[in-house]
Amino acid sequence: MRRVLQALDQRTEQFERAPLFEFLRNRQIPARERLSFAPCVAHFVMSFADLYAFVLPEEPTSDPYQELVNAHTKEDENHWRWFLADLAKLDCNPQLAFTDALRFIWSDATVQMRMLTYAMCRLGSNADSLTKLVLVHCIEAAGKVTVGHVSAVGGELMAQTDERLTYFGPHHSNAEADHTIEDVGVRHRLEEAHLQPDQRQALLRVVDESFVHFTNFTNEMLKFAKSGQTVNPG
Numbered sequence: 001m002r003r004v005l006q007a008l009d010q011r012t013e014q015f016e017r018a019p020l021f022e023f024l025r026n027r028q029i030p031a032r033e034r035l036s037f038a039p040c041v042a043h044f045v046m047s048f049a050d051l052y053a054f055v056l057p058e059e060p061t062s063d064p065y066q067e068l069v070n071a072h073t074k075e076d077e078n079h080w081r082w083f084l085a086d087l088a089k090l091d092c093n094p095q096l097a098f099t100d101a102l103r104f105i106w107s108d109a110t111v112q113m114r115m116l117t118y119a120m121c122r123l124g125s126n127a128d129s130l131t132k133l134v135l136v137h138c139i140e141a142a143g144k145v146t147v148g149h150v151s152a153v154g155g156e157l158m159a160q161t162d163e164r165l166t167y168f169g170p171h172h173s174n175a176e177a178d179h180t181i182e183d184v185g186v187r188h189r190l191e192e193a194h195l196q197p198d199q200r201q202a203l204l205r206v207v208d209e210s211f212v213h214f215t216n217f218t219n220e221m222l223k224f225a226k227s228g229q230t231v232n233p234g
Helices: 002-015 019-025 038-055 064-075 079-089 098-105 108-124 129-160 170-177 184-191 197-227
Strands: none
Touching (some): 038 079, 038 108, 038 197, 079 170, 098 108, 108 197
């Protein structure tokens, strides 16, 4: 298991070098413009809530790995509420016909976002508890990097306005640091798990595939932010 976690750490380091994060650090670009991709993540954020509510949990359970998965999904269960509240504060909540909103969410601009959603559901559906736990670690590793950069921009925007951001602000980043699976003891327990070669290879594939989709997702967000597109119809 130690080799799987090392691979996860390596993929996280690579992910941190994604072009999106360089863009988010560029203070020459207005903060609101750097966060203009916010509506694009709607499909993932809302589906993420279902992933953590209906796909990954399993109760009751006496499996220690599944118990960690269950605890973690409860910790993240309300993040979608923060997201919806922040969209209006970022001027990303125009009056749209329902059909126009659906066209945007399922448009060419968000293909990789949707593919990320479906990949996470596929990898987690009917998986064993250890696979679910590794998947959660992948999601949280990529999320921690992304949220850390996004929340820094959100903090800039909060300093410039009277708006208080939750999903796109420091509150979200602070919440990520407090997750159960971030505990050092959890990491040590996982490192001691012995895997058969085929198990190890299967979990390494979960790590690799997860980060491929997360990288594609960041590239798509960057493309949208640079395009000057909006969610307004026409």
